[in-house]
Amino acid sequence: METSNEKTFKQGDIKITISEKKSSFTPYNGYDKPKFYGRRKGRIIRKAKSTLLEAFLPKIKITKDSVFDKEKLFAMPVEKVALEIGFGDGQHLAGQAKNHPEIGFIGAEVFQNGVANLLSLITGIKEGAHLPEKITLEDGRVDNIRVFDDDIRLLFQQIPDAFLDKVYILFPDPWPKKRHAHRRFVNPDNLKEIARIMKKGGILRIATDHKIYKGWALRQVKENGNFVWTAKCGNDWKKEPADWVQTKYELKALKEGRRPVFLDFAKI
Numbered sequence: 001m002e003t004s005n006e007k008t009f010k011q012g013d014i015k016i017t018i019s020e021k022k023s024s025f026t027p028y029n030g031y032d033k034p035k036f037y038g039r040r041k042g043r044i045i046r047k048a049k050s051t052l053l054e055a056f057l058p059k060i061k062i063t064k065d066s067v068f069d070k071e072k073l074f075a076m077p078v079e080k081v082a083l084e085i086g087f088g089d090g091q092h093l094a095g096q097a098k099n100h101p102e103i104g105f106i107g108a109e110v111f112q113n114g115v116a117n118l119l120s121l122i123t124g125i126k127e128g129a130h131l132p133e134k135i136t137l138e139d140g141r142v143d144n145i146r147v148f149d150d151d152i153r154l155l156f157q158q159i160p161d162a163f164l165d166k167v168y169i170l171f172p173d174p175w176p177k178k179r180h181a182h183r184r185f186v187n188p189d190n191l192k193e194i195a196r197i198m199k200k201g202g203i204l205r206i207a208t209d210h211k212i213y214k215g216w217a218l219r220q221v222k223e224n225g226n227f228v229w230t231a232k233c234g235n236d237w238k239k240e241p242a243d244w245v246q247t248k249y250e251l252k253a254l255k256e257g258r259r260p261v262f263l264d265f266a267k268i
Ligand SMILES: C[S@@+](CC[C@H](N)C(=O)[O-])C[C@H]1O[C@@H](n2cnc3c(N)ncnc32)[C@H](O)[C@@H]1O
Pocket: 038, 039, 085, 086, 087, 088, 089, 108, 109, 110, 111, 114, 150, 151, 152, 153, 169, 170, 171, 172, 173, 185, 247, 248, 249, 250
């Protein structure tokens, strides 16, 4: 059951009213396979993308044997490591990795069609295109993306403490109904793991176009106690960050008249 009362969150020029709800969140016990509520498969994956999943994904896939060492996880040593959780169709992950060859990116996504789309973006092989004998990354890309094609909660325990410089959770499924609140990805269990695997000073970025999720995320992160919200004024969270790459869900939100917010939290 949830009980609610409202609280004003103040920081610099910012004033936001957050409903202070005690949620009926049930922690994941860490032993059974966690229950996943979204979609794993969608419309039929056609020839080019299914070939990419079969022939190319294994080259960049994270498995139980992957070594979480920034000298070894990617094709070359990297300066920093970032994780994007629920990368959807992969636009942000592919864009950030291209813009930052010095950073290694780990992307996690359960939805197979999304993973296939990311592979299409990074190899430049589109549906209907001629499939080369040997599939490689598109010209101008360094080999700095690794993909976990399953639920990130299954990977958390493999990631060492203080390993990541950045974590992105962009437009997570809002699960707006109260009775579905326990399904929201930004929750005490997941934040505890994210805080553990992030470096001090690292940035956790949560973007959402959902009113409820905005307050929910601010409250959950505050209650976690390992982060500070970096925003000092409206522009710091209502405007796209300088290094931003647009995502499919952001475009959908803008088209439907919803204004996204971009919440950056520094790990303390
Ligand atoms: C609403 S979509 C947003 C996709 C993308 N970030 C964007 O902005 O276009 C949320 C995505 O998170 C993925 N997701 C949800 N929970 C996940 C989990 N535990 N591990 C990995 N991916 C997850 C879903 O499969 C879905 O593709």
